[in-house]
Amino acid sequence: NKWMEKRWSQYFKGKIRLQETFSTPYGHGSILKMGKTTYFYYNGLPYLHFPGRESLIPFLHFILNQHPKPQKVFFMGVSPQGMGDLSIYGLKRIHFLFQDKIYFQKLLPYLHKDDKRFLKAPAFHLLYQDGLQGILHARQTFDILFISPPPPSTFSQNRFYTVEFFQQAARNLTQQGVFVLSLESAYSLQKDSPLGKMNQIVYQTLAKVFRYIKVLPGDKSLFICSQTKGITTLSPDELGRRIARYPFSPYYKQKALSNFDLSSKEKKALFFTTLFENLIPIQHLEEVMIALRGEPLSPKNTLNPPSLPWQKKREEQKRLHTLWKAPSPSTIREWNQFLKPLCPFYYILYWNQDLEKNSTFTRALEFWKAKGKPLFILAWAVLFLCIFMVLLKKRSSLSFAMGSMFWTAFGAMGIMLYLLLYFQIFQGVLYSVLGLFLGIFMFSIALGSLGSKILSKPIGPVFGFSILVPLAIPIFLKPTLSITAYGVLLGSLGLLVGLIFRALHTLNSSYKDASFGSLVYSADIMGGFLGTFAFPLIYLSTWTLKEFCYLFALGQACFLILWYFSFRPTQ
Incomplete structure (x- = not known):
């Protein structure tokens, strides 16, 4: 506090004095004193000052009338x-x-x-x-x-x-x-x-x-x-x-x-x-x-x-x-929608040093907003064909598992980023229950693994479930989600992950040569990399959560295709 007070004292030629600082679940506040006026700051920005009600009263009367x-x-x-x-x-x-x-x-x-x-x-x-x-x-x-x-x-x-x-x-x-x-x-x-x-x-x-x-x-x-x-x-x-x-x-x-x-x-x-x-x-x-x-x-x-x-x-x-x-x-x-926001895209230009219409930064953002989706779909298709050809050549369960988890990790990271970015309806409250959400997610993984073990033939139900769940999310999705809905959604995703991971245990062939832990570790690295790549994509191209759910379902369909060709009997 002494260090912060010293910094504040440098403003207004030492006339302003830091009176108090405090933290809340939503941000950081400061109370400053200059003469007879008290200023309240919130997250580094001025919020209001006392006395100051005389300037606000006319405004309230205008609204009420x-x-x-x-x-x-x-x-x-x-x-x-x-x-x-x-x-x-x-x-x-x-x-x-x-x-x-x-x-x-x-x-x-x-x-x-x-x-x-x-x-x-x-x-x-x-x-x-x-x-x-x-x-x-x-x-x-x-x-x-x-x-x-x-x-x-x-x-x-x-x-x-x-x-x-x-x-x-x-x-x-x-x-x-x-x-x-x-x-x-x-x-x-x-x-x-x-x-x-x-x-x-x-x-x-x-x-x-x-x-x-x-x-x-x-x-x-x-x-x-x-x-x-x-x-x-x-x-x-x-x-x-x-x-x-x-x-x-x-x-x-x-x-x-x-x-x-x-x-x-x-x-x-x-x-x-x-x-x-x-x-x-x-x-x-x-x-x-x-x-x-x-x-x-x-x-x-x-x-x-x-x-x-x-x-x-x-x-x-x-x-x-x-x-x-x-x-x-x-x-x-154009309209600003919950799942397709436009205002944040334009707002980031406000902090750009060059706001000219023909600036390189502006042109790049406009190009990405207009062309980002088709270019990404093209890159996605080329990448899938490359992996598909490699799997056709190797035909090993290890390569099959890595390829399938590639798409699963990509879709899961995309949905996770959307949940974090677009559905921050609780802000600090959401962060306080992340531990509970993590527990629900891990418990659902264990439950999914147990459920798939009980199934006599898990592959069909598992992949059918993995395709239907992401397709069903947009149908039941509301503009806002309650904490309960968050838990249910994360629990469903955890159940899906548990079913898929348990299904990997049913694979034979060279899967015995690779530890399950290394597969998960590799998938985490790949998912993190793809999530980092997906972040600017989501932010600038205004993809909707519905489109990412469809992409997730398409990835699961590719999972089935790769599985079929990887284990198809050779002539």
Whole structure:
């Protein structure tokens, strides 16, 4: 801690002081002090500071007034600061989801007294669980569902930007419910590079689920979605009418609501620069609205920056114009899906030093994304033919076993990587039960070996089972898996491995000359090598888990072919 404190003291010319560091199952936190302000960092990035609720309260009011009369709301990824001001709405139920319990407990002493009091209200329900699990297990509908997840830089975080997640969120909304998603707008500034497509892909993905979407651009764009027309609004008149119904605190009433009736454009502008000071002050917010389904995109429905007389720099108007570019349905046909993620592919360009459209790195990624699948299938076929010819020549059970385990290891490693990358729905919780999963896997191997020993003729059932299991996985696969489903899936794979390994014991011929341990060791090395090779393939070519399951089944079919030709009687 002394070493870390010394490093932090070098920032801001020694004005900042490290107060505390702590670790949680999900990351590492730091508390820093500079003057009267306390800063909270999470995994090296700033999260929030105290005091700072005054800048968040207008934002919360803006979200709540997207519904004419909200009664039940759901917050995820939102700071608890400013929650005390929501008491004026008379909400009947508030679900506030915060995954990291340790981190939240560290925040509590710094919260404002009104916020602490609101957290103890009967209507407030604090949930310590993963965001996706919170949505799935909510078991009720909400008027407003507001999420502000991290950017989709990893497969785990990408879960909150997929068609499947938006569909689940829509099911958790009332008939007039509103879904609000916050996403950084900086990527859209790179509109001439593939990175600029990321916000558009999220926009298009939302359009597959919600009929009406409005976009408020800013440092973070707000996607305001609903299935019912006329519920959400960016009109200053309508927002003013909705807000005026509630007894706001004297601070905001004096600043924004007491001395004018919002009848003129100037007063509307003043209203939004005071009450919503942290949002972009636009006189005609309705010009930002983007209608999606049933309405063709027209100049009226795209972002036309209005005149902003109080702005001193013309660059701000240019920034507003480039922050958001409405996609054309005729040009974009890509959607971010759970098993075929697109956002992480574009996000990695964000960390590339050269973001030019024609950079070597960008061209290589685009080529791999477009051509990686057919090239890999071609290489796979050539490799299979080579191994097939070698086995035809040698016709030994040792070479047969190595060849068959080659394909088995490849398919298993591919599925394992997908489980680790795409289904990280528990993050740190998943890591804490890996030991249990390993035990289930090893027990299933032993059970499979015992089962195959009992079978009188194990080869047929074993290989039939080994082909049917991977084909059945996509059928029963859901967008998210519970811990129980993880255990069942790993147990099934372990049973499959046990059956196959036991089947190898039934082989005769030169198998006696090779120890079973060396076979497993060689297969592990080969599987690790192929898994390393499969990692960039999965990451960049957007293969789906279903395709890898089919590849696994095809490998088992090749296993049968190799077995037949290896032991076919010679003339």
